[in-house]
Amino acid sequence: MRVWLITVGEPLPLPAARDRLLRTGLLADILRHRGHDVLWWTSTADHYRKTRFVEGTPRVVAESGVKVQFLDGPLYQRNISLARMRNHAVVSRQFARMARVEPPPDVILCSFPTIELSREAVAFGTAAGVPVVLDVRDLWPDIIVDVAPRWLRGTARLALRSAFADTAAAFSRCDAVFAVSEAYLRWGLQKGRRSASEHDKVYPLGYQLSPWSLADESALDERLRSGGIDPRGTLVSFVGTFGRTYDLDTVILAARTLAERSASEAQFVICGAGEREQEWRRAAAGVRGLAFCGWLPAGELARLLTRSSIGLAAYAVDAPQGIPNKVIEFLAAGVPVLCSLPGESRQLLESEGCGEYYRAGDGAALADQIEALLRNTEARSAMAAAARSAFERRFSASTVYGEMADHLERLAARRT
Numbered sequence: 094m095r096v097w098l099i100t101v102g103e104p105l106p107l108p109a110a111r112d113r114l115l116r117t118g119l120l121a122d123i124l125r126h127r128g129h130d131v132l133w134w135t136s137t138a139d140h141y142r143k144t145r146f147v148e149g150t151p152r153v154v155a156e157s158g159v160k161v162q163f164l165d166g167p168l169y170q171r172n173i174s175l176a177r178m179r180n181h182a183v184v185s186r187q188f189a190r191m192a193r194v195e196p197p198p199d200v201i202l203c204s205f206p207t208i209e210l211s212r213e214a215v216a217f218g219t220a221a222g223v224p225v226v227l228d229v230r231d232l233w234p235d236i237i238v239d240v241a242p243r244w245l246r247g248t249a250r251l252a253l254r255s256a257f258a259d260t261a262a263a264f265s266r267c268d269a270v271f272a273v274s275e276a277y278l279r280w281g282l283q284k285g286r287r288s289a290s291e292h293d294k295v296y297p298l299g300y301q302l303s304p305w306s307l308a309d310e311s312a313l314d315e316r317l318r319s320g321g322i323d324p325r326g327t328l329v330s331f332v333g334t335f336g337r338t339y340d341l342d343t344v345i346l347a348a349r350t351l352a353e354r355s356a357s358e359a360q361f362v363i364c365g366a367g368e369r370e371q372e373w374r375r376a377a378a379g380v381r382g383l384a385f386c387g388w389l390p391a392g393e394l395a396r397l398l399t400r401s402s403i404g405l406a407a408y409a410v411d412a413p414q415g416i417p418n419k420v421i422e423f424l425a426a427g428v429p430v431l432c433s434l435p436g437e438s439r440q441l442l443e444s445e446g447c448g449e450y451y452r453a454g455d456g457a458a459l460a461d462q463i464e465a466l467l468r469n470t471e472a473r474s475a476m477a478a479a480a481r482s483a484f485e486r487r488f489s490a491s492t493v494y495g496e497m498a499d500h501l502e503r504l505a506a507r508r509t
Contacts, residue, residue: 094505095130095196099203099210101184102140105133106155113303113391115418116230116273117204120494121159127498131159132198134210136166136184141334141366141388143170150187164188171368172336173240185209189217197221199505202271205281206233208256211263219266224504227263228296229272229281232413234260239411240337260284269504271497273298274415274437294500298418299493300484302395302425309392316393317362320384327358329463330401330428332394333419335367338412340433344405345377346456347463352381359463362397364389398426402473403466406432410453416441420448424484429476431462447480 098121104112106121114122117133124131137145145168147153153161166184169176188210203214205227218225234256241249250257264270264285269292272278278295282288314324322328333339344361351357361383363373370385377383389397398404404423408414415437423430430448432438442448449466451459466473 094199094502095132096124096501096505097132097134097198097201097214099134099188099201099214101136101138101204101207101210103135104141105135105146105161106157106159107146107153107161108156111390111392113394114301116228116298116494119299119301119490120202120497122157123491123494123498124501125158132195133159133161134164134188134192135161136180137163138166138168138180140172143168150191162191164191172334173237181207181209185213189213192217197223199223200501201225202228202501204228204230205263206231208233208259208263211267212259215263215266218268224268224507226269226271226292226501226504227267227281229270229277232277232280236338236413239413261286269293269500271296271500276415276437292500292504296493296497296500297416297488298421299488299490300418300421300425301490302398302422303391305392305396305399309390310396313389313393313396316386316389317384320362320386322360322362322382322384324400326360327467328362328397328401329359329403329405330362330364330397331405331407332364332389332398332422333367333407334365335369335373337369338409338414339367339369340407340409340412340453341369341373342376343433343451343453343456343459344407345373345380345383347459348377348383349380350457350460351464352383354464357382357464359403359467360384362386362401364394364397395426398422398428401426401428403463404428404430404448406430406434406438408433408453414438421484421488423448424480424488427477427481427484429466429473429480431459431466441483445479445483447476447483 098117100117103115103117121131139146150163150165164184164187166180169180201214201218203211205211215225234253238246238249264281270281317324348361351359363385366388406420420438431451433453439450
């Protein structure tokens, strides 16, 4: 079958790329391995690095045979900004124009957001008689309103009324809703004012731990040493984008608290990039045993995860995530997780016995929690084993995306 995947903001399977593939990339590989023709529509803007993957609108064929069609949109520096909204508008218009001259696919899976690409995907599918699935990854435009000061939220909602209308229309007219969690699925169905059907389903963020080489290990060692971290020490790691929904202030305070305790063995490794990076680097200046290590290639990241004693899923008080990829990455490596998300992530970690909840904003309590877990090696070993078990049963990429591919094949078969 011919499949279109429409996703922006993920690492791409480009030649010489060293980033780990995420949801769309892993699904694309499975579909291609089954012999399907896969076309991945995406933006030239690299969401993480805030640079361009390529110039213009080329079509690149990955080693796997997945075709990547670029849509050329303007760059943006902040994840929630007018510049990003302009990018979404330009990219969606290009998709609408370019899609018309392509042979139509048998099924379309479009990640939501963006609102604009979802709107155009549903419009194309409706006109061409192609089933369209919207895959809920984030709660736009609600999150844009949520970040505004309380006294401005009514005005923000009014200003975004067209985005709310487009969201409702897209979810009401699509053929199926997928989502990364139960809460996100309920949100999508509510937006479309639709009851759940057999085609609406939760597919969590499946993950595949990347292989690592001796060269990756050596590069990681050098990176850690340059930041004053002992590569063979007791590593407490955070991996993520430095945006509004994350909370490194609490982590930095915990690190500072533990550094003042001469007996503490914890060393904090902060990996990633984003709009708040310089702010948090300044906040962490002078904290012994804490290093910012930048954006890691896939092999180095895999080695860091397998070396970590504790993984931190550090989210802000009002973060909307359910069970984010950051939690699952640590589970894949068999790492106990301390997480500040109070909903589905807390329920997962506590029910599976593979981590603990901590309260965002309380750095002193987090320091105590980290130290207690590091001292209790028996409990930590039990959590590590439970983490790996939970991952294999619930979040393995081959299982999650294999089932998603099956589902897309069933939807495509309805068209024929």
